[in-house]
Amino acid sequence: MKLVFATLLLMSLVLSSSLLQTTMAGSSLCDSKCGVRCSKASVQDRCLKYCGICCEQCKCVPPGTYGNKDKCPCYRDMKNSKGKPKCP
Template sequence: MKLVYANVILVFLVLCSSMLQISMAGSDFCDSKCGVRCSKAGVQDRCLKYCGICCEQCNCVPSGTYGNKDECPCYRDLKNSKGNDKCP
């Protein structure tokens, strides 16, 4: 019976490890894309913060440092509480 529990715990740890790698890979994607997107921003920390939030929700970031939001409709359509564009 102890062997069964040990195997269950081992499988659980392997699955958790693979999920962690997947989520970290997504953040690396967002970090690199938002780094490019915000490279010319006046307030880079704010740009990176909101770009990261939008990227996590939409799984995409438009190319370039400004505009091109039609490449990613989800990113383009996210609005803040005041109705303005949320994503840089």
């Protein structure tokens, strides 16, 4: 009985660690793309925050540090509560 419990525990540990790596992979992609996008921003922490939110939802970030939003329509079309563009 102890062997079965130990085996189940080990299997659950392996599965949970592989799921954790999968979820973190997307955020590192967004972090790197948003790092480039916000590299010249005057308020970098705010730029990185909103770019990260937009990237997670849209799964893309326009290339370059400014403009090019036509490359990612979801990113371009996101609006804040005041109707202004949400994504930097």
